[in-house]
Every structure is written in C-alpha cells, then in structure tokens.
Amino acid sequence: MTDIANKWPAKHPELLQLYSLPTPNGVKVSIMLEEIGLPYEAHLVSFETNxxxxxxxxxLNPNNKIPAIVDPDGPGGQPLPLFESGAILLYLAEKSGKFLPQDAAARYQVIQWVMFQMGGVGPMFGQLGFFHRFAGKDYEDKRPRDRYVNESKRLLGVIDKQLSQHQWLAGDEYSIADIATFPWIRNLVGFYEAGDLVGFKDFPHVARALEAFVARPAVARGLNIPARG
Incomplete structure (x- = not known):
C-alpha cells in the first residue's frame, strides 16, 4: 500500500497500521487492538483537512470512511488492507482468537449483534445526532428528528431487554458485539447530549453495561486513539 504510506509514513511498517479518528466507528478498532494487545501504529485521519x-x-478505502487498516502480516503472511469497522472487528477477533467464540452457535450470536449495530444502531444514532446536535437542529420541521428519536428509543429497548437477561450484549461473555455497540451508546448520551431526548433513564440495563464497558482499561485507552492533533 505505497499510496497510503506516502501521506502517513509508517515508523514501524512491520506493525499493523491503523488509519482512524476517535469517533464511535473509529474507536471500535482502537479499543479492540488495545483489548487484544496486538502491537500497532495509529495514524490520525483528520476530517478538518478532508x-x-x-x-x-x-x-485504501474507496468509500472514504474511517477506520481502515493495513495488516502487513495478514492471511498467508501477505499484507491485508481492510475497511469497514465491523469487518475489521471480525478479522481481529479471528486473528487473535479473542472476543468471538469458537463454538459455532455462540459465534453467530455474536455476529448477529455486530450486524444489529452496523445496520441499526450506528446509522440511526448518527442521524439523531445530526438532527439534535448539528445542522439539522435548525430545521423547523421536527418530524425528521422525531423519526430518529423514536427509532433510537426502540433500539435501546431491544438492547435493554437483551441486557436484562445477560451480562453483555451477546451473552455473558464480553465480545466484539459490545466493542461495536457501546461506543455509539456512549456518544448518544455524551457527545450528542441526547440522553434526555431518548429517555435514557428508562434503560437501566443499558446504563449498567455502558458503565462496565467504559471502566475497562483497554476501552479508556482506545477512546482516545488516535490522539487528536
């Protein structure tokens, strides 16, 4: 991947290279890398300078979204470029043998919750953030905002019910489903300041698991990687 290295030269090209920004999607991968202890080099992709x-x-990523990685020691010992946070989480889980069960049934339970986050939680919470915190907040017509508020509440209800029966999202073991989902929940009630809007107090099991998630040392580190300039 000589092109990517032209803009972000690697000091340690033998390590996995992460190109990211500490957003909910970006920190999924930095948290995962911190959790599994795989050495890597992080590069900041600044949205401010496009x-x-x-x-x-x-x-590296024709879809112009973060995060993306290049693993110089990919399958068969060949370099592997990869984008899409969910795909990267699955890859790192398989590479490390961590946070994705070996048992087939349990494995697919985790994968379904990762897909739930990718297809629902991220897009819906992101739209709510736009209409509540960013430019969309100035729209006089609040129907678009309310549509995403209602769908975010529904999704939180699904998560809360699951967490009322299990310690973590896909069961009683921490997994990539949690690493995928909780950065978005944290962002919803924190950066987006939408806790009151979605009635977050009505989802006590989500709050309990979110607290446990952010208390993990690897999560605390990963939430600030790559460091903003």
Missing part, C-alpha cells in the same frame, strides 16, 4: 478524501486514503 484527509478522508485524499487520493492516498481512497487507495
């Missing part, structure tokens, strides 16, 4: 639209970044 790094994600640069030819170098597009050579």
């Amino acid at each position: 790094d994600q639209m640069s030819p170098e970044f597009l050579s």
